[in-house]
Amino acid sequence: MSAPAAHHYTSTGLDSRKIAIWAFIGSECMLFVSLISTYLIYKGKSLVGPFPHDPYTSATGQTFPPILDIPVTSGSTFVLLMSSLAMVLALAAVQNKDVPKHTRGERIIGSSKLWLWMTALLGATFLCFQAYEFTAFVNEGLTIRTNLFGSSFFTLTGFHGAHVTAGVIWLVSLLAIDYRRGLGPNDALNVDLAALYWHFVDVVWIVIFTLVYLIK
Amino acid sequence: MANEPVHSDPAATTPHAAAHEHHHPTWQTYVKIGAILTAITVAEVWAYYIPSLVASRVFVPMLLIMSAVKFVTVVMFYMHLKYDHKLFRVLFTGPMLIAAITLISLLFLFGQLKAKFGN
Numbered sequence: 001m002s003a004p005a006a007h008h009y010t011s012t013g014l015d016s017r018k019i020a021i022w023a024f025i026g027s028e029c030m031l032f033v034s035l036i037s038t039y040l041i042y043k044g045k046s047l048v049g050p051f052p053h054d055p056y057t058s059a060t061g062q063t064f065p066p067i068l069d070i071p072v073t074s075g076s077t078f079v080l081l082m083s084s085l086a087m088v089l090a091l092a093a094v095q096n097k098d099v100p101k102h103t104r105g106e107r108i109i110g111s112s113k114l115w116l117w118m119t120a121l122l123g124a125t126f127l128c129f130q131a132y133e134f135t136a137f138v139n140e141g142l143t144i145r146t147n148l149f150g151s152s153f154f155t156l157t158g159f160h161g162a163h164v165t166a167g168v169i170w171l172v173s174l175l176a177i178d179y180r181r182g183l184g185p186n187d188a189l190n191v192d193l194a195a196l197y198w199h200f201v202d203v204v205w206i207v208i209f210t211l212v213y214l215i216k
Numbered sequence: 217m218a219n220e221p222v223h224s225d226p227a228a229t230t231p232h233a234a235a236h237e238h239h240h241p242t243w244q245t246y247v248k249i250g251a252i253l254t255a256i257t258v259a260e261v262w263a264y265y266i267p268s269l270v271a272s273r274v275f276v277p278m279l280l281i282m283s284a285v286k287f288v289t290v291v292m293f294y295m296h297l298k299y300d301h302k303l304f305r306v307l308f309t310g311p312m313l314i315a316a317i318t319l320i321s322l323l324f325l326f327g328q329l330k331a332k333f334g335n
Binding site: 012014018019022023025026027029030032033034036037040041043070074077078081082084085087088089092095109195196199200202203206207209210211214215216 | 250261311315319
């Protein structure tokens with residue numbers, strides 16, 4: 001049985017925490033747009049390779065292939081999209097915890113632990129993809145200090161990865177609460193706040209995937 | 217003065233504020249939206265591997281439109297902005313608008329807009 005959650009209503013009739021998370025997300029939009037702007041402004045202005053979409057031959061005759069690995073990043077994009085689906089199902093499960101479940105399917109859909117686990121694991125998988133990508137780039141000669149592309153790319157995707165990491169930690173803390181005392185309808189707002197943050201991280205990646213990876 | 221906590225609605229609103237809201241979609245709707253998002257992502261990646269399409273003028277606008285559709289779908293349905301209070305919409309779209317204007321202005325100032333769309 002879940003413990004009752006204290007609400008912080010404002011004069012608008014809305015909970016202050018939900019207003020705060022939307023204001024925070026608004027400010028985060030501006031942060032990520034500044035990073036994306038920097039990436040786009042520097043795009044195509046690197047003097048030395050490796051380059052994102054074109055091969056590069058150095059003065060010493062060393063040849064670098066295009067550095068971006070679209071199949072791998074497509075996989076990680078799919079993983080993050082599916083984590084958003086799992087997150088929204090986790091929220092629905094918490095909101096409908098008190099609704100009786102008769103069938104096995106209803107119990108699966110109504111399991112907040114399952115969907116929170118799924119979201120956290122998919123988030124962690126995305127981070128593994130990113131770690132693999134960063135390691136591959138460094139091995140192929142692209143670091144944050146190599147050229148303008150490397151600096152802006154690692155800064156942008158690194159910031160996003162840090163946000164995903166924070167989201168996974170938030171999800172694990174919700175899971176700990178769920179195992180300790182169970183999450184119920186009274187906790188729906190707490191899960192909603194985490195869900196909003198998680199979906200925001202997802203929409204940022206939707207933009208990054210198109211602007212950084214797909215547009216040559 | 218803050219209102220009294222009248223009930224523990226999942227959306228954390230008083231009945232007055234809740235009057236502005238509608239019920240959230242069912243899990244079936246969420247799964248369908250997930251399938252649509254996946255299909256758009258597949259279409260984006262598929263487009264990336266067609267050289268004639270990549271070389272054409274429609275490639276970049278097409279990708280931007282598909283990305284925008286995915287963005288709006290997640291925000292409206294998964295983030296429930298379509299169903300939530302108007303204030304949340306203002307809190308999100310306001311900064312988004314400022315950010316979009318800033319992005320376009322910077323790209324224009326640094327001559328990157330012409331490089332992307334003027335080939």
